[in-house]
Amino acid sequence: MSSETPPSRFDLPGTPVFDGQTSRRGLRMNKLFMSLRTAQNRERFLADEAAYCQEFGLTPEQQQAVLDRDWQAMIDLGGSIFYVYKLAMMDGRSMQYLGGVFTGMGEDEFLAAMRAGGRRDG
Amino acid sequence: MSSETPPSRFDLPGTPVFDGQTSRRGLRMNKLFMSLRTAQNRERFLADEAAYCQEFGLTPEQQQAVLDRDWQAMIDLGGSIFYVYKLAMMDGRSMQYLGGVFTGMGEDEFLAAMRAGGRRDG
Amino acid sequence: MAEVIWGLATSHVPSIGAAMDRGKADDPAWKALFDGYAPARAWLAEHRPDVAIVVYNDHANGIDLDFVPTFGLGTAERYEVADEGFGRRPVPDVVGDPEFSFHLVESLVDEEFDLTVFQELHVDHGFTVPLSVWTPDPGDSWPCPVIPLLVNVIQYPQPTAARCFALGKALGRAIRSYPKDITVGVLGTGGMSHQLAGARAGFINPDFDALWMEKIETDPDALAGMSREELIRQAGSEGIELIMWLIMRGAMNEQVTRIHSDYFVPASNTAAGIALFDNRLPQRA
Amino acid sequence: MAEVIWGLATSHVPSIGAAMDRGKADDPAWKALFDGYAPARAWLAEHRPDVAIVVYNDHANGIDLDFVPTFGLGTAERYEVADEGFGRRPVPDVVGDPEFSFHLVESLVDEEFDLTVFQELHVDHGFTVPLSVWTPDPGDSWPCPVIPLLVNVIQYPQPTAARCFALGKALGRAIRSYPKDITVGVLGTGGMSHQLAGARAGFINPDFDALWMEKIETDPDALAGMSREELIRQAGSEGIELIMWLIMRGAMNEQVTRIHSDYFVPASNTAAGIALFDNRLPQRA
Ligand SMILES: [Fe+3]
Ligand SMILES: [Fe+3]
Numbered sequence: 001m002s003s004e005t006p007p008s009r010f011d012l013p014g015t016p017v018f019d020g021q022t023s024r025r026g027l028r029m030n031k032l033f034m035s036l037r038t039a040q041n042r043e044r045f046l047a048d049e050a051a052y053c054q055e056f057g058l059t060p061e062q063q064q065a066v067l068d069r070d071w072q073a074m075i076d077l078g079g080s081i082f083y084v085y086k087l088a089m090m091d092g093r094s095m096q097y098l099g100g101v102f103t104g105m106g107e108d109e110f111l112a113a114m115r116a117g118g119r120r121d122g
Numbered sequence: 123m124s125s126e127t128p129p130s131r132f133d134l135p136g137t138p139v140f141d142g143q144t145s146r147r148g149l150r151m152n153k154l155f156m157s158l159r160t161a162q163n164r165e166r167f168l169a170d171e172a173a174y175c176q177e178f179g180l181t182p183e184q185q186q187a188v189l190d191r192d193w194q195a196m197i198d199l200g201g202s203i204f205y206v207y208k209l210a211m212m213d214g215r216s217m218q219y220l221g222g223v224f225t226g227m228g229e230d231e232f233l234a235a236m237r238a239g240g241r242r243d244g
Numbered sequence: 245m246a247e248v249i250w251g252l253a254t255s256h257v258p259s260i261g262a263a264m265d266r267g268k269a270d271d272p273a274w275k276a277l278f279d280g281y282a283p284a285r286a287w288l289a290e291h292r293p294d295v296a297i298v299v300y301n302d303h304a305n306g307i308d309l310d311f312v313p314t315f316g317l318g319t320a321e322r323y324e325v326a327d328e329g330f331g332r333r334p335v336p337d338v339v340g341d342p343e344f345s346f347h348l349v350e351s352l353v354d355e356e357f358d359l360t361v362f363q364e365l366h367v368d369h370g371f372t373v374p375l376s377v378w379t380p381d382p383g384d385s386w387p388c389p390v391i392p393l394l395v396n397v398i399q400y401p402q403p404t405a406a407r408c409f410a411l412g413k414a415l416g417r418a419i420r421s422y423p424k425d426i427t428v429g430v431l432g433t434g435g436m437s438h439q440l441a442g443a444r445a446g447f448i449n450p451d452f453d454a455l456w457m458e459k460i461e462t463d464p465d466a467l468a469g470m471s472r473e474e475l476i477r478q479a480g481s482e483g484i485e486l487i488m489w490l491i492m493r494g495a496m497n498e499q500v501t502r503i504h505s506d507y508f509v510p511a512s513n514t515a516a517g518i519a520l521f522d523n524r525l526p527q528r529a
Numbered sequence: 530m531a532e533v534i535w536g537l538a539t540s541h542v543p544s545i546g547a548a549m550d551r552g553k554a555d556d557p558a559w560k561a562l563f564d565g566y567a568p569a570r571a572w573l574a575e576h577r578p579d580v581a582i583v584v585y586n587d588h589a590n591g592i593d594l595d596f597v598p599t600f601g602l603g604t605a606e607r608y609e610v611a612d613e614g615f616g617r618r619p620v621p622d623v624v625g626d627p628e629f630s631f632h633l634v635e636s637l638v639d640e641e642f643d644l645t646v647f648q649e650l651h652v653d654h655g656f657t658v659p660l661s662v663w664t665p666d667p668g669d670s671w672p673c674p675v676i677p678l679l680v681n682v683i684q685y686p687q688p689t690a691a692r693c694f695a696l697g698k699a700l701g702r703a704i705r706s707y708p709k710d711i712t713v714g715v716l717g718t719g720g721m722s723h724q725l726a727g728a729r730a731g732f733i734n735p736d737f738d739a740l741w742m743e744k745i746e747t748d749p750d751a752l753a754g755m756s757r758e759e760l761i762r763q764a765g766s767e768g769i770e771l772i773m774w775l776i777m778r779g780a781m782n783e784q785v786t787r788i789h790s791d792y793f794v795p796a797s798n799t800a801a802g803i804a805l806f807d808n809r810l811p812q813r814a
Pocket of ligand 1: 256301303370434435485
């Protein structure tokens with residue numbers, strides 16, 4: 001489905017680090033996400049998502065990730081979670097939903113794990 | 123003609139220091155000057171200068187200084203010379219012209235003084 | 245001479261603000277968190293400072309990624325509450341204190357902190373949620389003027405924990421050198437352990453949070469020695485924002501008195517913590 | 530290991546660029562200035578580095594006063610030449626070197642310089658005029674990739690001269706710790722003495738400029754000890770931008786070899802200076 005997760009800066013499995021290189025890679029896409037703060041831009045986006053992506057200069061992979069709502073790919077392609085979340089909010093998705101996606105647990109199980117005190121390493 | 127020159131931060135007669143307080147005082151007016159970088163805004167400004175000043179939220183004193191091209195007053199009211207210069211450029215005025223105004227020498231004499239090696243203290 | 249009278253460390257999770265704004269503070273999922281705030285709020289209501297400084301980070305609302313300042317300080321008369329996408333929080337705009345801001349900027353730049361000075365800034369939940377934790381019902385205005393101190397915790401390289409602690413100490417000196425006799429509250433926000441993205445999303449580390457909660461009072465130097473990698477390992481990729489607590493702590497005396505603290509999981513995907521410290525010297529018996 | 534091979538200090542007066550762009554370099558008012566550049570240009574043409582760093586300030590073109598960073602560093606692939614109001618200069622856009630930029634940012638933030646990181650930046654005459662002083666006829670592209678290092682010299686409090694010199698030294702260490710074997714040129718821009726506004730407009734101080742020109746080579750520590758007030762008194766309210774030369778100088782070795790220098794009055798309302806230093810160790814005889 002999505003591109004390879006790039007190697008992280010630290011040896012911390014499953015922990016994306018949003019560094020300068022990542023930020024550069026994701027700049028156009030993150031700008032698109034930030035633009036969704038206004039109702040007018042959300043309408044324009046929803047009317048033609050591909051055109052809106054092209055307007056912001058996303059790469060084809062980024063555009064596909066956005067159109068597919070492939071949240072992991074958006075992170076891998078340089079999305080900052082705080083920016084990606086703007087798109088999720090527009091879709092009515094919560095941070096718990098995203099947690100369910102990133103962990104592969106699904107929203108309900110993720111939510112239950114959080115309520116039980118959160119997830120641990122190892 | 124213009125407001126009092128506010129006391130400077132240092133005991134350096136005739137030397138405005140553009141500090142934080144000055145910058146705050148002049149923020150709206152400096153924004154107006156910076157907006158004049160585009161031809162479209164220059165046209166809008168020239169079509170109705172007072173309305174343009176009000177749109178940017180200038181104080182009445184700042185607006186008067188702009189309308190009167192009272193360059194010293196613009197500096198006294200918080201203008202940064204680099205921003206004020208955008209208005210002067212629009213008017214076809216040079217930095218030497220402004221020097222002539224600030225010193226009271228007039229442009230020709232100011233220019234001659236510069237060509238002779240510049241002005242000295244005391 | 246201005247004086248820091250208290251320091252408040254608190255998470256700034258947006259859902260805490262949302263729970264308050266939607267009247268859900270008594271819901272089962274939230275009640276324990278808000279009950280845990282009550283003693284701090286009561287004490288703070290009795291100790292209103294003349295001005296407050298909120299150390300926080302923005303989350304794609306007030307600034308974007310075109311430029312990322314390591315440290316920013318606001319000098320405005322007023323900071324608008326940002327619309328984060330679906331209407332701004334129903335809380336008052338923030339009134340600033342430019343005169344005090346200028347003093348802080350000059351002192352800190354003289355001490356070789358390379359601030360970015362903000363004359364325009366919209367403040368987001370990272371800023372307003374801590375104000376709501378402090379003052380749940382502000383009415384028309386917050387209890388006092390507030391100055392934002394922005395920290396980059398989102399884009400690597402963040403300032404080191406040591407640099408944050410050093411900034412806090414310089415901030416304390418800057419406050420004490422202000423010629424006006426005013427009282428100051430300092431808020432350090434963010435944390436505690438959490439990670440939002442990646443296979444490790446949902447990570448919470450109560451042992452580390454407990455250690456942090458203790459050392460922030462008794463041994464902040466130990467925390468200031470931690471590397472970014474260690475912080476991300478222990479607190480999660482977003483938990484690194486705990487470095488902002490060190491700025492608050494640095495502005496306080498070596499010895500402070502803990503008034504109250506509490507810890508709660510989960511606020512959204514985050515461990516939430518609160519710690520309130522009195523900075524006034526203990527009265528001799 | 531990357532190596533600074535030369536440092537170039539030069540004024541960045543817009544009219545110098547305008548004179549070149551309008552083919553007036555041979556006019557009587559300008560000829561002596563451009564003749565004074567010739568030996569430096571000839572040497573530089575023989576010593577093209579792999580990448581250059583331009584220390585400069587913006588003049589109401591790339592950024593405004595909403596936020597004023599003390600120090601900013603660009604990490605972009607490309608920096609557009611700003612339109613300052615009447616069309617952009619007819620010079621190429623600037624190609625950057627993000628990989629090297631990231632290395633510099635990480636090194637400098639680790640060394641407790643609180644940079645603002647720019648991913649988008651339009652560069653104005655403060656940046657392009659020094660490139661033109663170096664390379665009068667760039668053709669389609671400048672001689673090498675260039676990285677902007679922005680300094681606040683416009684809004685008080687500017688960084689102190691000492692802080693600038695310290696940043697330069699840290700920049701030198703950051704360059705030397707880069708794993709790639711590349712050569713680097715560093716440009717420090719601005720100055721020399723001038724004042725644009727106030728009754729003292731047109732102020733020029735050739736004695737001070739001569740002192741600065743000598744000490745920047747032989748005793749930069751003496752210059753780094755100057756206060757802002759002293760700098761403004763001696764060099765004029767805009768001449769304070771000479772502090773940017775100290776960043777360039779700090780990145781070089783203690784001993785450098787002067788290749789060429791020149792001094793000219795007036796370029797517009799400014800005293801213009803150029804100084805070119807070879808940073809390679811003198812060859813043993
Ligand atoms: Fe946060
Ligand atoms: Fe300049």
